[in-house]
Amino acid sequence: MSDTSGSPVIPTPTFPRLADYARHWAERHPEREAAVMDDIRITYGELAARVADLSRALLANGVVHGDRVAMLTAPHPEFLVSMLATTDIGGVWLGLHPRYQLPELHHVVDEAKPKVVFAFDPIDDRDYGQELAALADTHPCIEKIVVLGEETDAARGYENFVASGSATDLPTLQRARSAAQSEDTAVIIFTSGTTGRPKGAMLSHHTLISGGCTQNDHWPSSHMRLLQNMPPNHIACLGMSTAQALVSGGTTVFVDRFEPRRMLDAIEREKITFFMHAPAIHQMLIDEPGFSERDLSSLEYWLWGGAPAPIALVERLRAHGVKVGTAFGMTELGAYVCFTDTDAGSDVLSETIGRPEDRYQLRLADANGSPAPPGRNGEIQARGDWLLNGYFNQPDATRAAYTPDGWFRTGDIAIERDDGNWTLVGRVKEMFKSGGFNVYPREVELAIESHPDVAMAAVIGIPDSRWHEVGYAFVQAAQHAKLDTASLDAWCRERIANYKIPKTFELTAMLPRLPIGKIDKQALKRELLHRTTESESCQRTRD
Secondary structure, three states: OEOOOOOEOOOOOOOOOHHHHHHHHHHHOOOOEEEEEOOEEEEHHHHHHHHHHHHHHHHHOOOOOOOEEEEEOOOOHHHHHHHHHHHHOOOEEEEEOOOOOHHHHHHHHHHHOOOEEEEEEOEOOEOOHHHHHHHHHHOOOOOEEEEEEOOOOOOEEHHHHHHHHHHOOHHHHHHHHHHOOOOOEEEEEEOOOOOOOOOEEEEEHHHHHHHHHHHHHHOOOOOOEEEEOOOOOOHHHHHHHHHHHHHOOOEEEEOOOOOHHHHHHHHHHHOOOEEEEOHHHHHHHHOOOOHHHOOOOOOOEEEEOOOOOOHHHHHHHHOOOOEEEEEEEEHHHOEEEEEOOOOOOHHHHHHOOOEEOOOOEEEEEOOOOOEOOOOOOEEEEEEOOOOOOOEOOOHHHHHHOEOOOOOEEEEEEEEEOOOOOEEEEEEOOOOEEEOOEEEOHHHHHHHHHOOOOEEEEEEEEEEEOOOEEEEEEEEEEOOOOOOOHHHHHHHHHOOOOHHHOOOEEEEEOOOOEOOOOOEOHHHHHHHHHHHHHHHHHHHHHHO
C-alpha cells in the first residue's frame, strides 16, 4: 500500500484495545519515547508499566467495567496514562477542560457520573480545590478525588492512590483486561454545545484505533513525533492525533498551553515531524516575530482540520517544502474521514476537505435522503460500526441523530466538485435565508478570504426587516495589510450572487477563538446581541 504521494506506508498492527499498543511497542521498542513534556520523558516500556500500575489501583478502588473516570487536565503525559489505564480494564474515560467554569463542570459530571476524578491542581495558577470539593459534595457518584499536586483532606495524592494497586494481583488485572472488548465505549467526549447543552458522545476502542490506522496510511512516517497542544477533552486530541501516534509507535510531545514562541521552541528542540492544528494556530505561528529564522527542518507534515485555511496561509505553509494537507472529521465520527491528496493544489487545500476515505461509508444527501449529485448541496452522512456508540444516557438524542435508513447526520453541508473533492459550505443550523434564498456562510467566507489582504473571515446571519436575514461578516486582515469595507464589498460582488453578499463588513484585529483554535462564532453572535441590547436600551433612555 502507498499514500497518494507514493511514499511507502508502514503497516499498522491492529489490536482490540488502545492500551494493547502501549504493550506492543514496549515489547518492540521499550526505549523509544512515548510521551514527552519538557523534562518529563516516558518511554514505551515505562508507559506500559505505569498503565498497569494505575489499572491495578483503579481496580483496587472499585472501578469496574463500564464505570466512568474523569480527569481535569491540560495536555500532559499523565492524561495518556490515565486514559489508557481506565480503558484497559473496561472503564470509560472523559476529560474535563481546565477552562470549564463550575456550572460546566457540574453539567459534565452530572451527565457522566464518574466514580473517580483525577485532577491537576493548580493549573495555570488557578486553584481548583474549592471547585473539586463542590463537585464531590454535589455529586454522590464521585467516590474519590485524586490530585496530581498537594494532597488534602478531601483529595488523595496520586502516588498514594497508585500505591494502593498493590492489593490487585496479576490474575485480577488480566481478567479485567480480557473482559474489555474492542466495541466497548472507551471515552466520552462532550460535544461543543453550540446547538444546546453538550451531549456525551461515546467512542469505542475500535473507533479510535481504526481512525488512527487510517490516518497513518494517509500520512505515513518512519517515526512520528507529534506536537500535542489540544485539550484532552476534545476529539482533536484523543482521536485525531494522540491515537495515530499511539498506534504507529510514535512520540507525543506535549505543550500544556498555547504560546506561539513555546510551540516553535518545542518544534526545534524536539525535532517535531507532525504539526496538526486549526488554521488560526498556524497563522499565529507564522506571524510570530522571528519565525523565518526558526529551524523547522524536522517537519514532515503541516496539517490542519476543524476549519478551512485561507489560500494565502496554504501557500505560506507550502513554501517550507513539506507535505501539507487538510482533513474532515468530527467528534461523533471519531476520526478524520475525508483527506486531501498530499500533492493537491493550493485551491484544493484551501477550498475543500478532500475526498471521502474509501474504507468509510459516506454520502452527500438532500433533504429527502436522496444522493445529492455533483455540484449540488448535500448533508454529509455516515454509516458503519466505526461511528459513535450513541450519546451517553440520551437514547432520544441518539435516535434523532440518524436518518430512518440508518445514516448519521453530521449537520455539515458540502458539494462534490468535478475532481471528486468535497467543498464544505456550512452547517445545517448555520444556514440562513435572505430574501427566500439559502445562504451558507462558508461559501461567503471563501469569497472574502480569496482577497489577498484577508487572513480570515467569519459570517453569521442576523435578522433584517426587509430580507428576513442578511449576512454580517467579521474580517481579520492579513499581517501588515490595509483593508476597507468598500473594497471587500466590491470584491464579493465579482464573485458571489448579490443575496449572499454580507450587508455589513466589520474589520477586526483578531477573531475570537475556541480553545482548539477554531473561530468562536457563538462569541461573535453574543457580541452582536449585546450591542443590539445596548442600542435599544440607549434608545429607550432617549425616548
